[in-house]
Amino acid sequence: MHARGLSMRTSTDALRAVTRRFAAAAIALIALAPSLAAQRTVVVSPGGPVRTITDGVRLASPGDRILVKAGTYREPTIIVDKPVEIEGVGLPVLDGEGERQIMTVAADDVTVRGLHFVHVGTSYVEDRAAIKVAGAKGCTISDNRFDDAFFGIYLAEATDCLVERNVLHATTSGESGSGNGIHLWSSHGTTIADNRISGHRDGIYLEFSHGSDIHGNVSERNLRYGLHFMYSNDCRYTDNVFRDNGSGVAVMYTKNVTMKGNRFEQNWGGAAYGLLLKEITDSRLEGNVFERNTTGLLAEGANRLQVDHNEFIANGWAVKLAASTMDGRFTRNDFIGNTFDVVTDARQITSTFAGNYWDSYNGYDLDRDGVGDVPHWPVRLFSLLAARAEPALVLLRSAFVELLDAAERVLPVLTPDGVNDPRPAMHRLT
C-alpha cells in the first residue's frame, strides 16, 4: 500500500516534470520562432558554399543578415533589391577591376558595413560609384573603406540615410580623383558623420538635398572642394575639418545653412578660399576657425549672414565681401595675423561689424572696460589698391604703403565709410 502509493506519487511527479519541461520547450520555441524567421544569417566566403555576395543576396530573405568573410570578391555589379544587412568580417575586398560600379542599393532599409571597395574605374558616360543608392529609404552605410573609387558613396533620390565612419581615399594623380567622395543628389534628411575623405574631386557634395546633418568629418587634399553645397536648404554642418583642398569649401544657391565649429585651413592658391558663400540667404557661421587660407571667407550675394565668434588667423585676406552681400552681421570674431582683415569692392556696404577683436587696432581703452574708445576701420587703403592692381602687392611691406595707410586712417577718403567696428574688443574673444 505504502509502496504503491509511493510509486504512484513518483509517477505523477515524473509526469508533471515532463509536462513542465515540454511546456517550457514549447514556450521557448514560440518565443524564438519569430526571431528565427526574421533574421537568418547567410554566410558568404571565398571557399564556402556561397561564394559571391550576389548569391548571398539571392538566398537571403528580407530582414536577413549576410555575413561576408575576408577575401577578395570579383563579380558583376551587386544589386541589393531587398532589405538586408550586409556585414563584412575582416574587411573583405570588393574589386570593381576598374570597369564597373560595385554595388547598387535599390531597396529600403539596407545596411552595408565593414566592406572594402576598390577600383571602380572612371566613366564619362555614367556616374559610376562604389555604392550607389537609388530611390531608397533608410539606408545605413558605415565603417567601410573605399580606395581608388571614381564616385565613392552616391545617394540619388535616397531619403533618411546614415553615412558614417567610412574612409574614402582616391589617388589624386589618377583619373579616379575626378569623382566625388560622398555625393548626394536629390536626397533628403541624410546624416553624414565622422567620415574621412581625401583625393576626390569634391570630398562631400550635395545638390538639391535638403535637411542634411554633416558633422565630425575630415575632408582634405581633395582636388576641388572639401564640401560643396548647391541648392540644398536647411542643412547643418558642424565640427568638420576642411584642410588643404584645391579651392576650399563652397556653399552656393542655398537658404538657411548653419555652420558651426568647423575648421577651414590651409587652402592656398590664386582662387582658393576657406569658405565661399555664393548666393546664400539667412545662414549662420559660429565658432569656426579660418586659418592659413589665401582668403578666409569670400561672400558674394550672401544675404543676412550672421558671423559670430569665429577666429580668422593668418590668412591673406580674412574676409572678402562683394558688393552684392547684404545685411551681414560680424560680431565677436577674432582677427589675428591676417595680411588684410576685410576687403570689399563696394564703396558702401550694408554689413555691420561690432565687438570684434582686431590685432591691427591702434586705438586705446582709457576707461578700461575692455572696449576700444575709438572705432576701428578694418579696410586698409592699400588692400583696395591691391584688389585693383594685384602686382602692387610687392609694395606690401614698404614704408610708402605704411605711410599711405596711416594717412588714410587719419583722414579717410577712399576707404568705404560704413566698414568700421564702433566697439572693438581689446582682448581675444575665443
Add this chain to the structure above:
Amino acid sequence: MRTRAFPPAGTQRPHTVWLLAAIAIALLLVACSSGPVPIAYDQDSCDYCRMQISDPRYGGELITRTGKVHKFDSIECLASFYAELKDSASVRSLWVSDYQKPGTFVPARQARYIHHQGPGSPMGRGLLALQAGSDAAAASVPAGDTLSWSEVVAMVSREGLAPGMTPTGAADAREGAVDAHQH
C-alpha cells in the same frame, strides 16, 4: 653737322608714331583671333557662379569685342551671364564644350542642346551641347528635349539657374553696382 648727328626732338616723332601704330596693329591682330581659349581645368573658375571649372564636357566661353575672355563651368552659367548682359552687342563670340568631344568647343549659336532630367551638369540644369548634325541618339548622350541657343537663353531667363532657384544679385555682383540695392 651737329643737328644731323643729333636731330631735334621733333624729327623723332614720326618714328614713334610708326612704332605705336605697329604695336596697335599687332594688338588688334591678337584681339581679332576670337577663337575659344583653352580652359585650365581645376584651375580656372566660372565667371558666373565662381565655381572651379572641372568637367570638360560642359564648359563655355564668352569673348567680348575688346578681347576679354569669360569662362564658364556650364551652359546654364554662360546663358545666364549672356542673358543678364546690359549690352549684348559687346559680345564677339560664344562657345560651348562639345559633350561628345570633352574639352573642345563649338560655336554656341550653332550648337544643338539636350535638356535632360537627372544629375550631371555642374549647375544641375541638365544642359549639354552637341555639334550641329551630330547623332543625338547616340548611346553616350542622355535622352531629353532638343533646344536651340535662343531657347536655352529664354529658359534660364525665365527660370533661373536651376528649377525653383532664382538668381538674386548675381548680375549686380558682376557689375559691382551698389546702386541697385539702395532702397
